[in-house]
Structures are given as structure tokens and as C-alpha cells.
Amino acid sequence: MLERIIEEAPAFFGYYNVVFLLEALLATFLLSVIGCLVGFLAGFAMAAVRRSGGRALAPARWLILAYVEVFRRIPFLVTLLLCFFLFEVLKLGLTTFQVAVVAVCLIASAYIAEIVRGGLDSVHHNQWDAAATLNFTYWETLRWVVVPQAWRVILPPVFSFFVLFIKDTALASQIGVVELTYAGKVLNNKGFSAALVFGSILILYFALSWPLARAGSWMEKKLAPSRHR
Amino acid sequence: MRHLDIVDLRADYGSHTVLERINLEVGKGEIVSLIGPSGSGKSTLLRVILGLLPPIAGEVRIGGQTIDYRNKRDVKAIRSRVAVVFQQYNLFQNMDVLRNVTIAPVKVKGRPRAEVEEEAKLLLTRVGLGDKLKSYPDQLSGGQQQRVAIARALALKPEILLLDEVTSALDPELVNEVLDTIRDLATEGMTMLIVSHEMAFVREVSSKVVFMAAGHVVETGPPKQIFDNPQMARTQDFVGKILRH
Numbered sequence: 001m002l003e004r005i006i007e008e009a010p011a012f013f014g015y016y017n018v019v020f021l022l023e024a025l026l027a028t029f030l031l032s033v034i035g036c037l038v039g040f041l042a043g044f045a046m047a048a049v050r051r052s053g054g055r056a057l058a059p060a061r062w063l064i065l066a067y068v069e070v071f072r073r074i075p076f077l078v079t080l081l082l083c084f085f086l087f088e089v090l091k092l093g094l095t096t097f098q099v100a101v102v103a104v105c106l107i108a109s110a111y112i113a114e115i116v117r118g119g120l121d122s123v124h125h126n127q128w129d130a131a132a133t134l135n136f137t138y139w140e141t142l143r144w145v146v147v148p149q150a151w152r153v154i155l156p157p158v159f160s161f162f163v164l165f166i167k168d169t170a171l172a173s174q175i176g177v178v179e180l181t182y183a184g185k186v187l188n189n190k191g192f193s194a195a196l197v198f199g200s201i202l203i204l205y206f207a208l209s210w211p212l213a214r215a216g217s218w219m220e221k222k223l224a225p226s227r228h229r
Numbered sequence: 230m231r232h233l234d235i236v237d238l239r240a241d242y243g244s245h246t247v248l249e250r251i252n253l254e255v256g257k258g259e260i261v262s263l264i265g266p267s268g269s270g271k272s273t274l275l276r277v278i279l280g281l282l283p284p285i286a287g288e289v290r291i292g293g294q295t296i297d298y299r300n301k302r303d304v305k306a307i308r309s310r311v312a313v314v315f316q317q318y319n320l321f322q323n324m325d326v327l328r329n330v331t332i333a334p335v336k337v338k339g340r341p342r343a344e345v346e347e348e349a350k351l352l353l354t355r356v357g358l359g360d361k362l363k364s365y366p367d368q369l370s371g372g373q374q375q376r377v378a379i380a381r382a383l384a385l386k387p388e389i390l391l392l393d394e395v396t397s398a399l400d401p402e403l404v405n406e407v408l409d410t411i412r413d414l415a416t417e418g419m420t421m422l423i424v425s426h427e428m429a430f431v432r433e434v435s436s437k438v439v440f441m442a443a444g445h446v447v448e449t450g451p452p453k454q455i456f457d458n459p460q461m462a463r464t465q466d467f468v469g470k471i472l473r474h
């Protein structure tokens with residue numbers, strides 16, 4: 001097998017293939033980064049609204065509850081196909097990549113909203129009481145008291161979600177987005193050996209998620225040794 | 230003059246009535262002590278006064294003004310006039326001692342930081358913690374945390390101070406330190422409603438003692454009456470048990 005890989009390598013790493021792989025890598029990278037960023041911001045915002053008490057936000061709380069519960073329960077692929085057919089019907093003229101971006105954002109936001117909610121709930125109730133008697137508003141309490149204490153609980157699952165999430169963006173290939181997994185299949189179909197093709201794909205996925213995992217454990221370490229939650 | 234007035238107050242936790250027909254008056258500059266067995270509703274009464282648990286019936290009045298607990302502005306107003314030290318201290322775990330004391334005056338009341346910090350250092354020195362400004366709550370003993378919580382409450386310059394078992398987690402030397410602080414405040418004319426198990430202290434500083442049991446006020450009177458000549462059988466029983474210890 002090794003002989004065959006060595007024999008194929010020059011052709012496999014030809015200019016067009018490398019550009020093709022890099023483009024696919026970029027697609028996976030963008031899906032992951034946009035999904036993680038949007039998911040983090042939207043997830044955080046939704047968790048914060050969900051924990052709030054004001055009557056004005058009650059409809060928003062119901063919507064968020066329904067959204068989070070639904071999107072965490074249906075498989076990624078179903079969400080993706082739903083988005084695909086919905087945008088097809090709406091005739092918005094989005095590319096498959098854009099449709100995939102919308103889908104990954106929907107998915108990541110729902111999952112992270114749930115993780116953040118758990119984190120906020122982990123902060124002892126007496127912290128809310130103390131803040132209330134000092135006349136902090138809800139948002140001030142979150143910002144000054146609760147979120148700083150919830151970080152420790154929120155970050156590890158968020159980062160492990162991100163790492164899982166990167167590989168789940170492969171499902172976008174199902175609606176025709178040329179991302180890493182799809183590129184692998186194409187090159188494999190062109191006749192390059194599976195070991196060479198998917199070995200390269202594996203390395204590229206690793207290259208994407210390794211720095212993220214490192215960043216995650218760095219941030220956890222930065223927060224963990226402080227005993228002050 | 231009446232400063233804090235509680236009239237026919239009732240409060241529930243879910244379907245469970247925890248306070249019923251509570252009547253209590255605290256005059257300006259007066260110290261009133263709440264005593265009673267565990268679970269009698271002492272802490273809950275303080276929570277209701279602060280608007281953490283909305284009352285089902287009855288009234289709370291401050292300086293003659295009735296508080297409408299459904300009105301955010303009223304709740305805000307009462308919280309800016311009444312400060313509390315909780316039984317569990319409730320210090321912010323993510324802030325050091327100095328920031329715990331200064332955050333509300335600086336961020337909520339908008340006072341200049343330098344001035345507030347000077348005052349906070351004086352207050353913390355007064356409660357014997359001048360050397361702990363940079364410590365975090367989980368690096369302090371229970372008694373130290375309690376004293377930080379007292380400093381945090383005083384930094385708000387409240388008219389009325391509610392203290393919930395502020396000596397329960399203290400060793401004997403510190404009990405005296407904290408009690409001295411409370412005595413000082415009393416001589417300065419601070420109005421206080423305190424929950425305490427320190428019967429000797431209650432007897433010494435209170436102008437009035439309120440004995441509660443099972444969510445009711447059983448008996449109210451000067452310390453002499455409550456401790457030496459209780460009128461109700463329930464009070465006699467409780468005081469008898471406590472004084473025998």
C-alpha cells in the first residue's frame with residue numbers, strides 16, 4: 001500500500017488537486033467558524049433572555065424554549081435538509097454553501113443556548129439575591145456576578161461541542177457543498193487510493209480542530225486555577 | 230417615630246404559608262431582635278421586607294410610606310434605604326473583598342471610586358479586615374466573610390440594617406468584635422432589625438424582642454419581659470430551653 005501511495009503522491013498533490021482541497025478546507029473552516037461564532041453569541045443571548053423575569057420578554061422566552069428543544073432533538077442532517085428545501089421553496093437564490101451556513105448556525109445556537117443555560121443555573125441562587133438587594137438590574141447581575149462565575153462551567157462543554165461540530169459540518173456535503181469530506185469522495189472517485197485521500201482529509205480535519213482544542217484547554221486552565229469562581 | 234412598620238403580613242413559599250399575620254414595629258434608631266426556633270420564618274421575614282419574596286397580604290411601611298412590591302420603583306427605593314447581611318453572607322465569589330464592598334456604591338449609586346474605596350477601607354479596618362482587601366471570599370473564614378458582608382451593607386449608608394444571624398459562624402473572640410460593631414452602630418442611631426441566637430447580646434442591645442414560632446409572632450415585648458417574665462407558654466418553653474444551655 002505504501003508503494004502505491006508513494007507512486008500516486010506526485011499526481012495527487014498536483015496543483016489542481018491542492019487548490020481543490022484547500023477550497024474544501026476553507027469551506028469546512030468557514031462553516032465551523034461561522035457556526036461557532038454565531039452559535040456562541042446567539043446561544044448566549046438566548047440563554048440570557050430565557051433566564052430573565054420581565055413580562056415583556058415572555059413571548060421571546062417561549063420561542064427560545066421551543067427553538068432550543070426542537071433543534072437539539074432533530075438530527076443535524078434533517079435540519080440541513082429542511083433548510084435546503086425551505087430555501088428552495090422560498091426561491092431566495094442562496095447558494096448551497098449559504099444554506100449550509102444558515103443550518104449550522106441554527107444548530108450551534110440551539111446547543112450552546114442549552115449549555116449556557118446550564119452554566120447560568122450552576123451559579124448559587126444567593127448570588128442573585130445579593131445582587132438584587134444591591135439594586136443591580138438583571139443584565140448587570142449577569143455581567144458582573146453570574147457570567148464571571150459561570151464561565152468555568154460553560155467553557156469545557158462549549159469547546160467539546162465545537163470540536164464535535166467541526167466534523168459534523170461534513171454533513172453539508174449531502175446538499176452538495178464542496179467541503180472536506182465531499183472533496184475526499186470526489187478525489188477517491190477519480191481513482192486515487194482511499195488511504196491517500198482520506199489520510200490527507202484526516203490530517204486536514206485534525207489541523208482544524210487541534211488549535212481549537214488547544215485554545216479550549218488553555219482558556220480552561222486560565223480559569224480553573226483561580227479558586228474564585 | 231416609626232421607621233419600619235409591618236402590618237398583618239403574610240407570605241407563602243408555593244402552597245406553604247411561611248408567615249402569617251406578622252405585626253412588628255421598629256422605631257427610628259431602635260434595635261429590634263427577632264428570636265425563635267429554626268424554621269420559624271425569621272429569615273423569610275427579612276426576605277419579604279427586601280422584596281425577594283412578594284407578600285401575599287399585609288403591608289410593609291418605611292417612614293410611614295407603604296411599599297408596593299409589584300412596583301419596581303418602590304422595590305428599588307426600599308433596597309436603597311434598607312441593607313441586609315444574609316445568614317449565608319452571600320458575598321460575590323468572583324470579586325475580592327474590596328470590590329465586594331465598593332461595587333454597589335460605585336456602579337449602582339455612581340459615586341466616585343476613590344472616595345468609595347477610602348470609605349470601604351475604613352469600614353473594613355473597623356471590622357478587623359484591613360489586611361484582607363485583596364482576598365477572595367473562598368479564602369476567608371466564615372466569620373471573616375460575615376464581617377465583609379457587614380462592611381458591604383454599611384458602605385451603602387442605609388437607614389435601616391437587617392442582620393440575619395451575623396454571629397452564628399463566629400468563634401467567641403470574633404463574636405465580640407462583631408457585636409461591638411453593632412453596638413457602635415446602635416449608638417450612632419442606626420435602625421436595626423436583627424435575627425440572633427445570642428441571647429445575652431439580644432437582651433443587652435434590643436429595645437424590643439419579637440419571638441416568632443411557626444410563622445407567627447407569638448410575643449413581643451422589652452427584653453426583660455421576654456426573658457424574665459414571658460407571657461405565653463410557647464415563649465416560656467423556648468426561652469427556658471435557650472437559657473438553660
Ligand SMILES: Nc1ncnc2c1ncn2[C@@H]1O[C@H](COP(=O)(O)OP(=O)(O)OP(=O)(O)O)[C@@H](O)[C@H]1O
Nearest residue numbers: 242243247265266267268269270271272273274316
Ligand atoms: N426557598 C424556599 N422554598 C421553600 N420553602 C422555604 C424556602 N426557604 C425557607 N423555606 C421554609 O420556610 C420556613 C421558614 O424558613 P426560614 O429560613 O425563614 O426560617 P428561620 O427562622 O430563618 O430559621 P433558621 O433559624 O434556621 O435560620 C421553613 O419551614 C423553611 O422550610
Ligand SMILES: [Mg+2]
Nearest residue numbers: 271272273316
Ligand atoms: Mg434563618
